[in-house]
Amino acid sequence: MTNFFDPAGLATFDPVKMAKCDLARGEHLFLGLNCLEAGQSQGAHIHASADKFYLVVSGKARISVGTRTEEMGPGQVAWCPAGEPHGIAEALERTVVMVGMAPGPNK
Amino acid sequence: MTNFFDPAGLATFDPVKMAKCDLARGEHLFLGLNCLEAGQSQGAHIHASADKFYLVVSGKARISVGTRTEEMGPGQVAWCPAGEPHGIAEALERTVVMVGMAPGPNK
Numbered sequence: 001m002t003n004f005f006d007p008a009g010l011a012t013f014d015p016v017k018m019a020k021c022d023l024a025r026g027e028h029l030f031l032g033l034n035c036l037e038a039g040q041s042q043g044a045h046i047h048a049s050a051d052k053f054y055l056v057v058s059g060k061a062r063i064s065v066g067t068r069t070e071e072m073g074p075g076q077v078a079w080c081p082a083g084e085p086h087g088i089a090e091a092l093e094r095t096v097v098m099v100g101m102a103p104g105p106n107k
Numbered sequence: 108m109t110n111f112f113d114p115a116g117l118a119t120f121d122p123v124k125m126a127k128c129d130l131a132r133g134e135h136l137f138l139g140l141n142c143l144e145a146g147q148s149q150g151a152h153i154h155a156s157a158d159k160f161y162l163v164v165s166g167k168a169r170i171s172v173g174t175r176t177e178e179m180g181p182g183q184v185a186w187c188p189a190g191e192p193h194g195i196a197e198a199l200e201r202t203v204v205m206v207g208m209a210p211g212p213n214k
Binding site: 002003004005006007008023024026027028029031049050051052053055057063065066068070072075076077078079080081082084098100101102103 | 109110111112113114115130131133134135136138156157158159160162164170172173175177179182183184185186187188189191205207208209210
């Protein structure tokens, strides 16, 4: 794995549902992509023991954390502390979101 | 603290040296900004027990991980696994870098 990469260039899409790909996987931190076609979503869920963030790389989506849902565009970040429900309510166009989670999904 | 923010709008600069600010601080994950005027740098250093990444928000900088140094621009990511030396060798223009580290600096 290289230490230097451009997330925008690594996106892959699935016409049926949101696609995921890994960017980096360390002992403490995971980075990946969530790639959504317009209308796709990621259901609200909780990581009881992991902090997470979404960073919109491209596109536009409605992202929820706790009881709030915001329309977010490129460069914007949603912070999802451990125990807080969060999800991507809807991609309003083709959207790439970088995700970071600590500890990662293998922990 | 809000769960939704735009890192680009939160940058603050110091004419003397690289400026830092916090974006989010969880039990497992920390997000912050490194803000550099042209010519400023962050010396190479090691976090023995934390994974980290740099994501260039704006500007252009030479970023090093291990023995490699790359010129990086907006949207590009440098992955710095625990134990690997890394730093911002030089900002080539005014540059904002988002940093994520797990566990955070308080651990």
